[in-house]
Amino acid sequence: NICLLFSWATIVLLSLTRIPGRYLTHQEGLPKLPVPPLNQTCDRYLAVLEPIIESEELNQTRTLVEEFQRPGGVGERLQQGLERRAHKAENWLSDWWLQMAYLDYRMPVVIHSSPGVVLPRLEFSDRQGQIRYAAKLIAGVLDFKTMIDNETLPVEYLGGRPLCMSQYYRVLSSCRIPGIKSDSVVNYASNKTPPRHITVVHNFQFYVLDVYNSDCTPLTVDQLYVQLEKICNSSLQTNKEPVGILTSNHRNSWGKAYANLIRDKTNKESVRAIQKSIFTVCLDAPMPRASDDMYRTRAAVQMLHGGGSRWNSGNRWFDKTLQFIVGEDGACGLIYEHAPAEGPPIVALIDHVVEYTKKSDIVRTPMAPLPMPQKLCFNISPELKKDIEEAKQNMNIMVQDLDMKVHVFSYFGKNIPKSYKLSPDAFIQVALQLAYYRMYQHCCATYESASLRMFRLGRTDTIRSASVDSATFVRAMDDQSIQNSEKVALLEKAVKAHRAYTDMAIRGQAIDRHLLGLKLQAIEDLSALPDIFMDTSYAVANHYNLSTSQVPAKTDCVMCFGPVVPDGYGVCYNPMEEHINFAISAFNSCADTSATRLAHALEDALLDMKALLEQTPKAKL
Ligand SMILES: *[C@@H]1O[C@H](CO)[C@@H](O)[C@H](O)[C@H]1NC(C)=O
Ligand SMILES: *[C@@H]1O[C@H](CO)[C@@H](O)[C@H](O)[C@H]1NC(C)=O
Ligand SMILES: *[C@@H]1O[C@H](CO)[C@@H](O)[C@H](O)[C@H]1NC(C)=O
Ligand SMILES: *[C@@H]1O[C@H](CO)[C@@H](O)[C@H](O)[C@H]1NC(C)=O
Numbered sequence: 051n052i053c054l055l056f057s058w059a060t061i062v063l064l065s066l067t068r069i070p071g072r073y074l075t076h077q078e079g080l081p082k083l084p085v086p087p088l089n090q091t092c093d094r095y096l097a098v099l100e101p102i103i104e105s106e107e108l109n110q111t112r113t114l115v116e117e118f119q120r121p122g123g124v125g126e127r128l129q130q131g132l133e134r135r136a137h138k139a140e141n142w143l144s145d146w147w148l149q150m151a152y153l154d155y156r157m158p159v160v161i162h163s164s165p166g167v168v169l170p171r172l173e174f175s176d177r178q179g180q181i182r183y184a185a186k187l188i189a190g191v192l193d194f195k196t197m198i199d200n201e202t203l204p205v206e207y208l209g210g211r212p213l214c215m216s217q218y219y220r221v222l223s224s225c226r227i228p229g230i231k232s233d234s235v236v237n238y239a240s241n242k243t244p245p246r247h248i249t250v251v252h253n254f255q256f257y258v259l260d261v262y263n264s265d266c267t268p269l270t271v272d273q274l275y276v277q278l279e280k281i282c283n284s285s286l287q288t289n290k291e292p293v294g295i296l297t298s299n300h301r302n303s304w305g306k307a308y309a310n311l312i313r314d315k316t317n318k319e320s321v322r323a324i325q326k327s328i329f330t331v332c333l334d335a336p337m338p339r340a341s342d343d344m345y346r347t348r349a350a351v352q353m354l355h356g357g358g359s360r361w362n363s364g365n366r367w368f369d370k371t372l373q374f375i376v377g378e379d380g381a382c383g384l385i386y387e388h389a390p391a392e393g394p395p396i397v398a399l400i401d402h403v404v405e406y407t408k409k410s411d412i413v414r415t416p417m418a419p420l421p422m423p424q425k426l427c428f429n430i431s432p433e434l435k436k437d438i439e440e441a442k443q444n445m446n447i448m449v450q451d452l453d454m455k456v457h458v459f460s461y462f463g464k465n466i467p468k469s470y471k472l473s474p475d476a477f478i479q480v481a482l483q484l485a486y487y488r489m490y491q492h493c494c495a496t497y498e499s500a501s502l503r504m505f506r507l508g509r510t511d512t513i514r515s516a517s518v519d520s521a522t523f524v525r526a527m528d529d530q531s532i533q534n535s536e537k538v539a540l541l542e543k544a545v546k547a548h549r550a551y552t553d554m555a556i557r558g559q560a561i562d563r564h565l566l567g568l569k570l571q572a573i574e575d576l577s578a579l580p581d582i583f584m585d586t587s588y589a590v591a592n593h594y595n596l597s598t599s600q601v602p603a604k605t606d607c608v609m610c611f612g613p614v615v616p617d618g619y620g621v622c623y624n625p626m627e628e629h630i631n632f633a634i635s636a637f638n639s640c641a642d643t644s645a646t647r648l649a650h651a652l653e654d655a656l657l658d659m660k661a662l663l664e665q666t667p668k669a670k671l
């Protein structure tokens with residue numbers, strides 16, 4: 051099976067015609083997320099610790115794990131609790147995960163949670179080009195939305211099995227809402243009167259743009275163009291308070307400021323209009339010019355944080371699930387709030403929109419004049435003004451701290467690993483392990499997201515890319531005393547081990563969400579936290595110096611996100627047939643990390659691994 055062999059994320063689309071209620075029928079037919087056997091998880095946990103934990107420490111952990119899974123012990127009790135939960139719930143994990151990974155997470159969503167997507171640079175450098183492209187993009191998203199509304203969205207398959215489609219139904223007309231201690235997410239898509247408007251922001255000023263005619267047909271590109279031009283014409287002054295920058299703050303601070311903001315009736319209505327809108331379009335001011343080879347890196351930071359309070363960071367509502375960004379200088383992409391969805395559905399939407407915008411211009415129809423889009427007003431009290439200033443400062447510190455590098459690896463793509471019958475994703479992950487080992491002389495806990503969408507309401511589990519086999523290979527690779535034929539065998543073994551972990555993860559048999567479930571079950575039972583969760587090994591295993599994700603797209607784009615630890619890297623990549631787009635991030639405040647250095651080490655690792663395979667006659671494989 052080609053699809054299974056080469057890439058778990060190669061998703062097959064089956065086009066279908068409309069069948070009302072199909073979405074629900076499809077969802078109900080999906081299997082439930084299993085709870086893996088306790089002994090299996092315990093054994094695999096010890097195995098993943100091996101390459102990242104010293105043996106003395108590991109011996110201690112082994113004792114704790116044995117105690118944990120002893121017959122009649124605490125592990126069994128928690129496992130039974132988890133199994134009961136799994137029996138009752140549609141998905142034993144999804145609510146816990148949403149709460150824990152997103153809504154209770156208090157760091158700013160900017161850089162720390164929301165991924166960006168960089169699209170290829172567009173061929174315009176003026177307002178007119180910007181508005182024309184934005185109009186087409188909006189029309190493209192509305193075209194995609196028709197498939198969601200009609201339930202004609204093709205069901206995706208992975209390895210021959212249908213996937214959960216619920217994330218597609220959660221990304222439009224939705225928004226995160228800050229709280230003092232925890233956030234929430236609202237979705238208006240299934241309301242009795244679903245929203246008919248988007249929000250457009252230009253020069254920090256927000257507008258409501260109705261995107262449907264009274265007969266429920268979407269506005270044409272020409273109609274959208276005129277409406278966007280009206281918005282731009284009326285928002286030329288640039289001295290407005292950037293209210294939107296409040297959404298970039300630490301969640302507790304923003305939660306407090308939010309309560310304050312919506313105490314005013316006008317503000318409350320304006321905020322509600324943004325939250326209810328189908329999505330947001332940010333018409334960005336031009337950014338300082340960058341050379342062609344720096345363009346993608348510069349665009350990545352624009353998508354992730356807007357460039358700081360002087361530039362476009364105030365031209366956002368970071369709580370909004372989907373924000374498309376079109377700059378006057380041709381920069382284009384999006385940022386999305388992570389709570390409702392993973393990258394793949396977002397990229398599928400992008401692929402559709404990019405194809406749509408390539409269509410030649412639509413026939414011009416005579417247009418009835420449309421009303422002026424409504425501007426959203428905000429009353430800024432002195433207290434809010436203070437909150438805005440504080441948010442600006444924090445944002446500028448974050449901007450200074452982000453070390454970002456988009457690197458296009460141009461020597462090969464999926465083609466080379468495939469020609470050696472190796473999974474491209476596993477090949478890239480092993481190269482990352484080699485690059486990291488060469489830089490730091492040790493292996494680190496590595497996270498790669500695995501899709502759990504074979505199961506109803508499935509989100510992700512972790513593929514742990516640092517394995518016993520990858521560690522053996524990276525240590526051997528630069529060892530002069532080892533024969534090339536042996537290195538090739540070790541490389542192959544490491545790639546296959548990664549492939550096997552991936553298969554296990556997408557079948558719901560990985561260890562990380564299960565361990566988390568056992569821990570949360572203990573908290574729910576109000577019992578003491580078992581020792582295995584208080585153990586140093588557990589903390590180290592969850593300190594991901596490498597946080598990675600493969601997000602394949604048809605479009606020549608790349609998704610990007612920040613590191614998840616202060617001394618680590620975020621690495622996202624889109625493997626194309628003959629090149630690979632990498633987005634690598636780190637923090638400048640950490641002296642030990644450098645996005646550019648990792649990019650170079652990764653390039654060397656990929657080339658060296660290819661050279662190794664080439665030098666060794668195929669017959670020996
Ligand atoms: C786990 O335990 C079950 C029975 O309780 C046994 O059948 C299975 O072989 C064990 N698996 C492992 C990986 O030890
Ligand atoms: C760990 O335990 C094994 C056997 O259980 C023992 O052989 C080994 O010496 C121990 N290693 C350390 C570093 O304590
Ligand atoms: C989908 O919905 C649109 C309007 O929302 C309608 O015009 C179209 O006929 C529908 N298509 C199908 C296949 O149901
Ligand atoms: C926007 O302003 C320009 C220049 O003043 C003008 O030519 C154009 O007609 C205006 N567009 C709209 C839709 O009002």
Ligand SMILES: *[C@@H]1O[C@H](CO)[C@@H](O)[C@H](O)[C@H]1NC(C)=O
Pocket residue numbers: 490494590593595617618642643
């Ligand atoms: C990665 O993680 C380890 C263990 O938590 C830590 O000691 C190390 O300094 C981290 N950073 C780098 C760049 O290796």
